[in-house]
Amino acid sequence: MAASESQPPDTPSSQQGTSKTLLQRLRANDSEAWRIMVQLYTPLVRYWATRGGVRGVDVEDVTQDVLQAAAAHLHKFRRDRPGDSFRGWLCGITRNMVLQYFRHSGRNPRGRGGTDALVQLRQLEDTTPAEENEDPVEELDGLRRRALELVRSQFEERTWRAFWMTVIEGRSPTDIAAEMGVSATAIRMAKSRVLRRLKETFGDLIQ
Secondary structure, three states, rough: OOOOOOOOOOOOOOOOOOOHHHHHHOOOOOOOHHHHHHHHHHHHHHHHHHHHHOOHHHHHHHHHHHHHHHHHHHHHHHOOOOOOOHHHHHHHHHHHHEEEEEEHHHOOOOOOOOOOOOOOOOHHHOOHHHHHHOOOHHHOOOOOOOHHHHHHHHOHHHHHHHHHHHOOOOHHHHHEEEEEOHHHHHHHHHHHHHHHHHHHHHHHOOO
């Protein structure tokens, strides 16, 4: 973070492709972008599948089906209406794959708390886009933390510490500056650099 550091701080590797958002790179069929997307979203897809009633090893099968369907149909993803998001679109694919799983396998979903199987299937079928986006805070935090880990290597440790203490721990830039022996402005700049990199890299795929 200091100007005296031996290398220019926080310069993205040319391999990171930060000149394009992750969605743009996915549309260009960038294999590294797809690896990142899978790393970001696999836990969330597993959660959606489990919430839909899939259990055991079948969760992994449904998750793979969802990711393959997303790759095959990415050209159909649009943000035409307020509230449209990649997460909502992927959740919709998961819902459809869960329905297909139960219909093709002849199995019934295992309802939570004794929920009748037919009722649960109807709930899946009637899910609206708005409801698809109502994920628990801990699941969304997990998505964002995975995104943070993917960009962490692009920053020097002091910059990352300043960002983490301000954004994640919620501490005052003034207090952090006194602790790290720099100015409060430097702390704010470190925070801004990381947030900007997240926006450049992921666009709205982590919203």
